[in-house]
Amino acid sequence: MYSEKVMDHFTNPRNVGEMEEPSGVGTVGNAKCGDIMRMYLDIDENGVIQEAKFKTFGCGAAIATSSMATELVTGKTVQQALEVTNKAVMEALDGLPPVKVHCSLLAEEAIHAALWDYAQKNHIEIQGLKPPVEDIEETEAYHEMAEE
């Protein structure tokens, strides 16, 4: 049911771990639905993401999307990282089964939540970044997906 890339990122996830003093950290999802992602970002003084780490409670797709998301944001500026959408994560994984698309939304949300934390800590505003939502089902992207 999963692509080879998903299986690869699930079996050998990249960047699993924690950070002692992250520039930004965000936790999204809830245990009720069976998915929780926590993403840590280390961002340098130029606003470039030097390192990303994650911990995820969830299914194979949730772990694979977390892993891919950390790879995609590493080396990018904060502004570029905002463009790592759920679609980008999904494409990089050669697609996800329809019932697992929400996992990719969770990955996007996790990046945004960590960036939001970074912005709050440094009292800066990141253009286009919205505060993280409690529930993934409240996001615009989720509704768009549901309509599709």
Place this chain on the structure above:
Amino acid sequence: MNQLIYLDNAATTALHPEVFQRMQPYFTEIYGNPSSIYSFSGKAKKAIEEARCEVAAFLGAKENEIYFTGGGSESDNWAIKATAFAYRNKGNHIITSKIEHHAVLHTCEYLEKLGFEVSYIDVDEDGVIKLEELKAAIRPTTILISVMFANNEIGTIQPIKEIGEIAKEHKILFHTDAVQAYGHLPIDVNEMNIDMLSASGHKINGPKGVGIMYLRNGVRMGSFVHGGAQERNRRAGTHNTPGIVGFGAATKLAKETMEERAEYEKNLRDYLMERVMKEIPYVKLNGHSTLRLPNNANFSFRFIEGESLLIMLDQKGICASSGSACTSGSLDPSHVLLSIGLPHEIAHGSLRITLSKETTREEIDFVVEELKKIIERLRSMSPLYDDFLKEQSQK
């Protein structure tokens, strides 16, 4: 990976070679339609009646009380819908439990849309139905009680005899979905006051696509599949002769081996449970500790999610199942696990292992060793586990 360790026998079982052998001639040689008049078809008809005898003998029923169907789900649908329609003048109320198979639950929900009323009775933390609640739910309009014999996920065996007595006392029909129990536990429809019973062939090393319904003589009930006059006008459709022969052969074999098999499976299952509970931290056993199917073990591992666990087991050649939402295609974990009071996040981390008489101690040892590694690995990735450890260290 060449090895296959099949531990999902509640999902389906392998067809027994002996059963297969008995079925074979009815595909190619004795293919006549059992309803035809010529003597060539007589052999097929005779084989079906022999199978019916085997089933009746296993259940303590009469031969003319056994009806062959297309499987357990069809039997459940038939029992519930046909009773509802046949007895709608008497009442419109049905009692069932919260942990039934979807073949029963979704049928009841469908009837609710048509104006029937259904009470879904709670179970305790072991998954045993609350008899007092069941009694209190009885109304003058109650026409049917449907409670499963044993649960497919957590293995808990229900107090069927007691429920049968309650039903009889109140002159209410009693149906039991015995798909998981048939061929695995002794059943006597008279002693247990069962009016209707569903069972399936492929759970007892028989073929898929064939089931039975036991229907007590005297119960007024219409046809479910309309058409020809097969099965005493109650279930139309040309007989699935090889399937029915296979069902009969599997029943005979299951009956002969039941005691010994149950003992073997139970010992090995207890060994598995003991090792898992002792060697893996933060685990909970789901279902009753003793009143459970001999081959069923069900655990919840905290801080991890079931689908990840299943994929990692699969990579080691181990087949098992989970009540996690991700394996069901919905956002909610198994209704059975929620009904026994598990919080969502713990229900998501469940694992069902169901043994067979072919399962070996070496396989169980291998599974436990792999489980230990996989669970440790998944926990090392889990933010829930991090939070838990931090909480613990602050205490």
